[in-house]
Amino acid sequence: MLMERVKTGIEGLDELIQGGIPEGSAVLVSGGSGTGKTIFGTQFVYNGATLYNEPGIYVSLETNLKNIIWNMENFNWDIRSLQERNLMKIYRLNIGYAKTREEVIQRVDEELNTISQLVKEINAKRLVIDSVAAFGIWFDSPALVRSVLFEFVDRLKNLGCTTILTTETRGGRREFSAFGVEEFIADSVIALYFTPPHRSIFIKKMRGTNHSKIPHPFEITSRGIVVNAQDRVLWESIK
Numbered sequence: 001m002l003m004e005r006v007k008t009g010i011e012g013l014d015e016l017i018q019g020g021i022p023e024g025s026a027v028l029v030s031g032g033s034g035t036g037k038t039i040f041g042t043q044f045v046y047n048g049a050t051l052y053n054e055p056g057i058y059v060s061l062e063t064n065l066k067n068i069i070w071n072m073e074n075f076n077w078d079i080r081s082l083q084e085r086n087l088m089k090i091y092r093l094n095i096g097y098a099k100t101r102e103e104v105i106q107r108v109d110e111e112l113n114t115i116s117q118l119v120k121e122i123n124a125k126r127l128v129i130d131s132v133a134a135f136g137i138w139f140d141s142p143a144l145v146r147s148v149l150f151e152f153v154d155r156l157k158n159l160g161c162t163t164i165l166t167t168e169t170r171g172g173r174r175e176f177s178a179f180g181v182e183e184f185i186a187d188s189v190i191a192l193y194f195t196p197p198h199r200s201i202f203i204k205k206m207r208g209t210n211h212s213k214i215p216h217p218f219e220i221t222s223r224g225i226v227v228n229a230q231d232r233v234l235w236e237s238i239k
């Protein structure tokens with residue numbers, strides 16, 4: 001069976017990945033703070049809803065939703081009407097004040113059920129989880145974070161959506177995850193870098209895809225992320 005591709009609609013990106021993300025796969029978008037992960041995720045959902053008629057769900061694990069609302073308003077994206085037409089849903093995943101390990105695990109499970117319901121409700125094809133770095137706050141032991149995260153992503157993959165997970169690194173060139181497991185759980189890894197004033201994007205892996213193997217420059221413009229697929233960035237210039 002030929003692999004279907006889900007277009008990100010992000011200018012310059014799809015041509016670097018044979019037309020799009022393999023349908024139903026999970027992509028990790030990693031990068032340091034301010035590298036554009038949230039914009040990438042919202043653009044993926046927004047483009048799906050407006051260009052390809054594919055409903056999407058954006059799940060925020062941040063402490064408030066202001067950032068994403070700002071982002072969207074900043075780009076003049078009319079998310080209200082998309083939400084009204086069930087083309088998009090924004091959901092804030094909140095574990096709350098659970099204390100014990102068992103409580104947290106149970107809360108994660110409840111949240112997974114809610115996400116699953118939302119997916120069914122609007123027949124979502126795209127799902128964004130921004131960012132899984134929050135798991136580090138809920139669990140004290142790295143081993144537990146890894147095992148819960150592993151199960152979390154595994155269950156998300158079963159929802160049938162093409163999923164983007166973001167994770168925050170300390171920004172190093174060779175760092176692709178916060179907990180050392182996300183990059184192995186995901187089918188693909190896209191790294192974003194910001195070495196002021198230059199931004200670059202690198203596709204580290206994408207299963208089943210003959211993707212670009214070099215970093216490319218990108219910009220954040222009034223239309224969101226725009227990748228310059230023709231140009232390359234030298235690794236030495238990325239800090």
Ligand SMILES: Nc1ncnc2c1ncn2[C@@H]1O[C@H](COP(=O)(O)OP(=O)(O)OP(=O)(O)O)[C@@H](O)[C@H]1O
Nearest residue numbers: 032033034035036037038039040074168220221222
């Ligand atoms: N309209 C715009 N034009 C140009 N650049 C912009 C615009 N809006 C935001 N930016 C840039 O995008 C950055 C924020 O991107 P984003 O929120 O996606 O980063 P992030 O990787 O999610 O960061 P964090 O780790 O803090 O969540 C801003 O710091 C700014 O440099």
Ligand SMILES: [Mg+2]
Nearest residue numbers: 037038039130
């Ligand atoms: Mg963000």
